[in-house]
Amino acid sequence: MFDPRKIIIEPVLSEKALRLREYNQYVFKVAKEANKIDIKRAVEELFKVKVEKVRTINMRGKPRRLGIFSGRTSSWKKAIVTLKEGEKIEGLER
Numbered sequence: 001m002f003d004p005r006k007i008i009i010e011p012v013l014s015e016k017a018l019r020l021r022e023y024n025q026y027v028f029k030v031a032k033e034a035n036k037i038d039i040k041r042a043v044e045e046l047f048k049v050k051v052e053k054v055r056t057i058n059m060r061g062k063p064r065r066l067g068i069f070s071g072r073t074s075s076w077k078k079a080i081v082t083l084k085e086g087e088k089i090e091g092l093e094r
Contacts, residue, residue, distance in 0.1 A: 004042035007034045011092055012078060020080065026089055030056070030079045039079045047089045053082040 009029045011017075017027035030039055036054040043051050056079050061072035083089070
């Protein structure tokens with residue numbers, strides 16, 4: 001079942017992600033099983049904008065250590081969404 005709120009988990013608010021907004025690109029943490037078509041449809045439906053391109057990256061979890069125990073944080077998927085010229089997401093702007 002297609003539910004855009006389950007596909008787009010949260011926006012990524014890193015320094016690089018904020019710099020990409022100058023180029024009309026937004027970065028989101030998305031569901032691991034989502035593909036580019038699902039992500040495009042979810043962004044267009046949630047934010048009422050037109051998407052030009054979607055790029056995805058599988059992010060590996062970082063190694064973490066607590067005392068003698070070592071492990072990894074969870075892996076996740078990142079999507080960089082390029083909007084069409086003149087479009088912007090109002091809720092995520094400063």
